[in-house]
Amino acid sequence: MTSTIQGVSLKDKLLSEFELQRSALLLDNTLLDNFRNSSAKAFETSGFPGRKHEEYRYLNLEKELKEELSAPFSLSEKEEEGFQFDEQLLTDSCIKVGLINGFFSKKNSDFQNLPQGITIKSLADAIRENDKHALSVLGTLAKPSSDSFIALNSALFMDGLFIFVEKGKTIEPTIHISQQLKPEQALFAQARILLVCEENSNVKIVHHIKGEDSGIHCFTNTVIEAEIERGAKAEWISIQEESSNSAHIITTQAQVFSQAEFKHISIGLKGKLVRNNLNIVLEEPNCESHLFGYYHPSQGEVIDNHTLVDHRKPNCNSNELYKGVVDGNGTAVFNGKIYVQQDAQKTNAFQSNKNILLSEGGTVNTKPQLEIYADDVKCSHGSSTGVLDPEQMFYLRSRGLSISKAKALLLSAYAGEVLEEISNNSLKEALVNRIEKLINA
Amino acid sequence: MLKINNLHARVEEKEILKGFSLEVKPGEVHAIMGPNGSGKSTLASVLAGREDYEVTEGEIIFEGKDLLELSPEDRAREGIFLAFQYPVEIPGVSITNFLKTAIAEQREYKGLPPMEAREFLQMMKEKKELVEISTNLTNRSVNEGFSGGEKKRNEIFQMAMLNPKLSILDETDSGLDIDALRVVANGVNKLKTPENASIVITHYQRLLDYIVPDFVHVLYNGRIVKSGGKELALELEEKGYDWITKELVNN
Secondary structure (H helix, E strand, C coil), X not given: CCXXXXXXXXXXXXXXXXXXXXXXXXXXCCCHXXXXXXXXXXXXXXXXXXXXXXXXXXXXXXXXXXXCCECCCCCCCHHHCCCCXXXXXXXXXXXXXXXXXXXXXXXXXXXXXXXXXXXXXXXXXXXXXXXXXXXXXXXXXXXXXXXXXXXXXXXXXXXXXXEEECCCCECCCCEEEEEECCCCCXXXXXXXXXXXXXXCCEEEEEEEEECCCCCCCEEEEEEEEEEECCCCXXXXXXXXXXXXXXXXXXXXXXXXXXXXXXXXXXXXXXXXXXXXXXXXXXXXXXCEEEEEEEECCCCCCEEEEEEEEEECCCCCEEEEEEEEEXXXXXXXXXXXXXXXXXXXXXXXXXXXXXXXXXXXXXXEEEEEEEEECCCCCEEEEEEEEECCCHHHHHHHHCCCCCHHHHHHHHHHHHHHHHHCCCCCHHHHHHHHHXXXXXXXX | XXXXXEEEEEECCEEEEEEEEEEECCCCEEEEECCCCCCHHHHHHHXXXXXXXXXXXXXEEECCEEHHHCCHHHHHHHCEEEECCCCXXXXXXXXXXXXXXXXXXXXXXXXXXXXXXXXXHHHHHHXXXXXXXXXXXXXXXXXXXXXXXXXXHHHHHHHHHHCCCEEEEECCCCCCCHHHHHHHHHXXXXXXXXXXXXXXXXXXXXXXXXXXXXXXXXXXCXXXXXXECXXXXXXXXHXXXXXXXXXXXXX
């Protein structure tokens, strides 16, 4: 697609920025040269996906990909000022990690509780130091050729995070990443996060997209690559509260190995446009993934969840539950794919998507897709879209509850099925309160 | 307390109540009996304010107020309680949380201060004993996975907690074995005071062995065709509803 202002498209603008910043983009590591070039090429070939692109057909990206957007190539001291974590979402003795405009902010991070066995650092630093773990994962899970936003991110990211959990280590404190924008102009931020969980390690991460209504239209393109090695357990809680004038595409590409477990909980509460691409590859036999999602687009908002679980080998389990509430003229999209490859006998794969529309102006597009090429599998999927149950509403009202209280009680219970998957009580409580506020708004 | 005059109501174009009249005074227990399709459940639904029913004629005055002008929640707050024939399951909403909210809403309507947590728990404890309901049950989601008897017991428990002026028991005996019936009826009897009243809607006489009515009314084809004392229920049990219809034809 093209959005042309004064004859220059955003795509061309970004590609010329790439040319100008070529040497800076190497991050002092010539090994990156090929990767950057091929990524830029891939982006040049694909361009931004238009409405005819099957994977992006429900999103009006044209409106968000404005000409004035430009990618940041450094983080200034001024931009690091005034950073605040969302205190209510911080869990006891968590490790605080600040991410501003796609850059790691050491000044706004607090590692005093960082135990042995885990490394968290700027991704740019890891690349400069030629960290073999970081370089072995970068671009191998999220392939630039597979998606134009991955390609763009791979060409232009200047920083992000590298999280490395050593073999056999269980990291008790939660890693809390607060990702924010401090725009002085319209930013097209490119954040890259790598997570490597070595064999039999265990880690929990909260990734909070904390948007502030700066009045400046921005776009963030975050790419996360997660490698969950044999016997490891990783839990990733993604909380999206993007600002009401910004768009965010978060692509998570996880690869799960034998006996390992990846649990992902996505809570989408706010943002002009939020798109989650969550792709899980069950790479080896006997591993599992658990995906849970709650999304609540309100007036003028779009929350789009695309998930893919790729069963490649036998004896793997995956389950998935995504529930949404659409308020006002909000739009929710759910597209959940499950692939069961020929080799993946004895697969158990379950998927369920439920939606509640609170008003007639809202839209839900839901599309479960199951593709099975093995013959000895147990798979199911289901999706439903409806309104609040009138019988339940009447029952509650007949006991004296107002319509709004009855609604709140039913919707909290509805969201509760996803929220109860969050093991940390204080975080769960904070999210329950936040969702109740949305319901009562 | 309650005055129903010449009530006509329909659902989906079909007239079901055709001139129903009834007066209930404080302290009274009225039984409404009738064959299937006579309009018993419609009466309960109209009193509670279910929106699928349209009242085309007549009036319902409750404690001096025009009941038909009130929303279902305001009727509850004014003191009307319907024990449902088929209580709906509400997964994820605990009975405790539900009742806490209901009581808070009702107290706010009456201009009373919120109930203290301790007072609420004390009341829960007392009323649980009264209707012989276990904590195990009240800790669960509303009616989720409950047996028929547990659902009905939960209705009476809510009635005990909300302390209504007028209770309407809609076929509370249906689907209950004799032990459950006894517990439910016992709860209703213990909650009886000179100030409150009940309307017991039932098809069978057996519930009235346990909840003794002051008046028995026979509902047929949308209106009351015969009223009497508790002995009328026994007569009905003996002679069946055919007796009434024959009598009507003869007159």
